[in-house]
Amino acid sequence: MKSLIKKDKIRQRISSLARKISRDYKGKELVLVGVLKGGFVFLADLIRQITLPLEIDFIQLASYGASTTSSGVIKVKKDIDLPIAGKDVLVVEDIVDYGYTMDYLLQFLADKKARSVKLCALLDKPARRKVKVRIDYRGFKVPDKFIVGYGLDCDEKFRNLPDIAYLEK
Numbered sequence: 001m002k003s004l005i006k007k008d009k010i011r012q013r014i015s016s017l018a019r020k021i022s023r024d025y026k027g028k029e030l031v032l033v034g035v036l037k038g039g040f041v042f043l044a045d046l047i048r049q050i051t052l053p054l055e056i057d058f059i060q061l062a063s064y065g066a067s068t069t070s071s072g073v074i075k076v077k078k079d080i081d082l083p084i085a086g087k088d089v090l091v092v093e094d095i096v097d098y099g100y101t102m103d104y105l106l107q108f109l110a111d112k113k114a115r116s117v118k119l120c121a122l123l124d125k126p127a128r129r130k131v132k133v134r135i136d137y138r139g140f141k142v143p144d145k146f147i148v149g150y151g152l153d154c155d156e157k158f159r160n161l162p163d164i165a166y167l168e169k
């Protein structure tokens with residue numbers, strides 16, 4: 001296990017993302033949709049730096065295939081409960097890899113007639129991207145490694161690490 005991004009650097013980056021979000025969504029009806037489980041740590045830190053009124057909901061997706069990659073066949077395991085028609089939705093996700101998951105989710109939420117749907121992803125792993133995904137707010141670009149920590153898991157372990165790290169083969 002190797003540390004890739006230390007917790008202080010994560011905190012700084014999140015402050016700057018939150019400042020930008022607070023500027024961009026001023027006067028709008030912001031709903032943050034956290035993607036379970038990986039996005040929960042990021043969401044928890046991000047919301048406390050956003051200086052606007054906002055609502056929060058969660059969605060959980062399932063993707064068929066091996067445990068460390070996604071297959072492109074995505075299913076909603078737990079839907080959001082809040083109505084989002086006419087609202088400005090910002091999805092908060094841990095990492096975009098192939099892109100299948102966010103490609104599906106952004107369309108799924110747009111179909112609920114949200115006024116706008118944008119994506120805030122802590123990590124972007126572009127090396128293996130299969131479908132184009134627009135990341136409106138991006139924390140860090142990461143290399144083609146298996147990332148754990150700060151919410152991200154390997155077989156449900158390591159979510160509690162304060163740093164973002166990667167597993168060595």
Ligand code: IMP
Nearest residue numbers: 070096097098099100101146147152153
């Ligand atoms: P994709 O963009 O459809 O490939 O799927 C992204 C999802 O796969 C993320 O939400 C994570 O749950 C998971 N994932 C992708 N890469 C990693 C990684 O390096 N570490 C942990 N989870 C990952």
Ligand code: MG
Nearest residue numbers: 035036038094
């Ligand atoms: Mg995820």
